[in-house]
Amino acid sequence: MPDPKGGQEGLRHRRGGGPASPLPQGPGGGGGHGGGGLQGGRTATREAGPAGLRPDPQELRRSLPLRQGEPQALRALDSPGEAPVRARIRQDQGWGGGRRGREEGDPIPLRAGGGAKGVHPRSDTGLPGEGEGGQPGVLRGLEALQGGPRGEGRGGEGGRALSARRPPVREGDLLELRAERLNSLGDAVCRLDGFVVFVPLLLPGERARIRIGQVKRDYASGRVEELLEASPSRTRPPCPFFGRCGGCQLQHASYGHQLLLKGQMLKEAFCRIGKLELGEEVEVVPSGRELGYRNKLASPVAPRGRLGLYARRSHRLVEVDDCLIQEGAVRRCFSLLRGKARGSGIYGYDERSHAGDLRHAVIVGSERTGQSMLVLVTLELTEGIRALIEEVKREISPTSLWVNLNRQRGNVILGDEFLHAWGDREILEELGPFRFRRGPASFFQVNVQVAEELFSFAERRVAGSRRVLELYCGLGSMTAFLARSSGFVVGVEEVGEAVGLARANAADNGIDNVDFVEARAEDALELLERGFDSVVLDPPRGGPSPEVLKAIGESSASRVVYVSCNPSTLARDSSRLIEMGFELVELKAFDMFPQTAHVEAAALFER
Template identity: 40%
Template sequence: MKPVQKNDRLLVHVEDLTHDGAGVAKVDGYPLFIQGALPGEDVRVHVLKTLKSYGFAKLLEIENASPHRVDAPCPVFDTCGGCQIQHLSYEGQKGFKQKMVRDAITRIGKLPDVPVHAVKGMEDPWRYRNKSQIPFGIQNGRTVAGFYESRSHNIADTDVCLIQTFEADAIMVGLKKSLLEMGIEPFEEQTHRGQLRHVVVRKARATGEIMVVLVTKKKKFPQAEQAIALIRSLVPDTVSIVQNVNPEKTNVIFGNETLVLWGKEVIEDRIGDVRFEISARSFYQINPVQTEVLYGQALEYAALTGEETVIDAYCGIGTISLFLAQQAKFVMGVEIVPQAIEDAKRNAELNGFTNTLFEAGPAEQVIPRWYKEGKKADVLVVDPPRKGCDEQLLRTILQQRPGRVVYVSCNPATLARDLRILEDGGYRTKEVQPVDMFPQTTHCEAVAWLELA
């Protein structure tokens, strides 16, 4: 029998945080997950639901607050799903993220002796996002915009987001006030009615250039000139206004067709000394300040002398590749998305790099062919999606055996899993450096350095 039942009211001690920021308390070994509770706190809770091996409870009262508890400054923190840990001080956030990475490396990777360093954080952990994806909708006859509530597609209506740029706020508020006056109907996901689905605002930190993408259900957009005039008046630094057409019944933001309504097709940014052209759908790291820290760490672990050939699997638009090309003899990048490879080639040309090669295709197929052609890597860099490296790519690494592997990860659990596989295949993990790319959220990136034993 479970030690707690639904509707019980209890005083519990919070021991930990989950990967999505809920407090964890145990009653006779039975975990209760409590949104809003922090480690070290004694809290009164109302049990909402009990399953076989864990349950959920609502925070009623804090009897003994954590010294790291702060008042969340965001007006919609309690409903918006964008940030999970604004109520935790920034020092507390960094400590939580270091522990999260270390616990994954120890428990999943079975690597308790690998050093996991203190998190490299930000001086100012606010207003850092260079891209905002803002859904628009209708609630009670009025236009709403903001971000989705946690685990839902209900929009938490707001006029301010403290982790996006001031320009994104201005465009969000200005459009929200004027859409219906211009005759533009916000999209309703449930009925598939309306025109404007999302507004995506991108800002290049180095140049200050702004791109605004209007994601519409239909290509026909008679109010385009009015929208262009309004956006330019709201944010004069706008240099590109683009329409993306997505007619599908889907949660995916972008459709396949993109049209330039006004200004340039791309904006330009820099990471360190490397220039990048960014289009409406380019993948580009969200936090420009920490991207330089993250890539700098990857470069440090690559330990390049100018004589190495480097392979960058999952190279995207060539961001890490070109960072590495500054110090490598030759860099080869592979990425499954053909458009990203075209962007990578263009960015290499933009910077005058002649020591790079980019190819579209699955890394686990392209890299073995490169080896057969004599294109072998001294250093291999991987920066996979949240699901981690493809199993076949890991087998490829173990077959080709580059002397050094640098693993850039956005998911500590899959990083730990993949490190275990590489360790079992003859590599040794020297150290792991977490980097906080997403302050106020539970997400944490990390860079691991591996050497062939």
């Protein structure tokens, strides 16, 4: 029997047994502890909201213990008197088709050939051809959670006993292995007597001759030398740079198969990290576009003004002349800028010497409104950059042009200081019936059609709530959807520019049952004591900090919608929410990032 709310029966998970909680009460049933300041009532003016149950926004504002930041005025390029905008930036998966701030793959140093059998021409298999040098990748950071090697090695059949033994392979060995499944980076997991070997560009079920690269105590990395048995789902990658550029990991799988693999990756994360067995397959909502869906590209600029994307798990630039997953407006701007930067005498940034002027070009476009924004990320505002700005104004004419000064060492894309160079300060994007202003420092979902599906999902799951607290709300795009079907929504966001835009976006769209707080979620926990009946959170990849999750558990909220771009942290936190008395009612993936191994998902919890 299908769940009346669209939930998946097989997903009802609850630690510690006990009967499932009754469904949350409807409007007005949220109750709360100590929510005195929020009890005011005012007749709702929006049709979809539960009339008469909306707290007075002024009452709500007064009751909040936090300072309300005003929308920030952004400094113009040549107005030294004004203070520059300093926005704290979270680098997220939204930046560019290349690195997304996590472990990516190294260049794949494949040597074609070695025998007539098997399938190897790159055009047929998606495996790159000869000549790509590079070192085997070193995984770091979230690797244990990500399904990275250490997590795999410990979680695998060999487990601890295995790590006490010497690895059964040595660098340079050539082995025949079969891929079992994909890890969270999109690499195939192969095993030799339980010992894990990670191999990029191989699909589950495929058998290949693998050259062993770096060997660690619990795992090794390898590369395909010869594909011996190809999956029927293997397909010809549409992009000629696939395999060398690190932006996409799954172009060698048919789109239908990519969706299947992503559902499996999510399920696997829940099983291995969350220790939660999901009874059935996870539904993955497809993207309407398999290519041309992405509205943002962050291209590193290498010495001699070369633009491109990083190779897997490295900062080595792969010069590309196009990126097929980008929307048309972004591709056009990239192509023009590439020509300009090369001929301009601009010196791209050298990470090692911390020299050069142009570091990154961030291009944002909207096919729906025809607007585009270009952010030139520079070390200094040199004469060369000023000359480039003039050329960009004349010959590319984006709707909005910004300079970002980033004087930090390393590969973090954006610095704290934005200078408005030309045109509008924001561009417009459309989602559903809403129009949103986007600024240079604020997060926005990269695939607008899938974002609509995701936000509508969240909206339906909290529909009828009297008060919704939305943590990590960005510039208020999901907020607008939530506000359609709830009494009142409070959004919390740490980036000042985003909060200013969220307020402007609500006003532009005639939404009056929302309020926004500029704060870190960790500093806004007091809000959770104020009688919200639903919490929606969409944190960055690392997930919410433990104190945020704990406060959600201790709040009066009976419904939680957790949106995540990282199955590992979602799985970890799902387990914690279940320990705190919630039940996992529904889990769905949304294919926000076709051709890549990234998985966006949303989970509904109730108690």
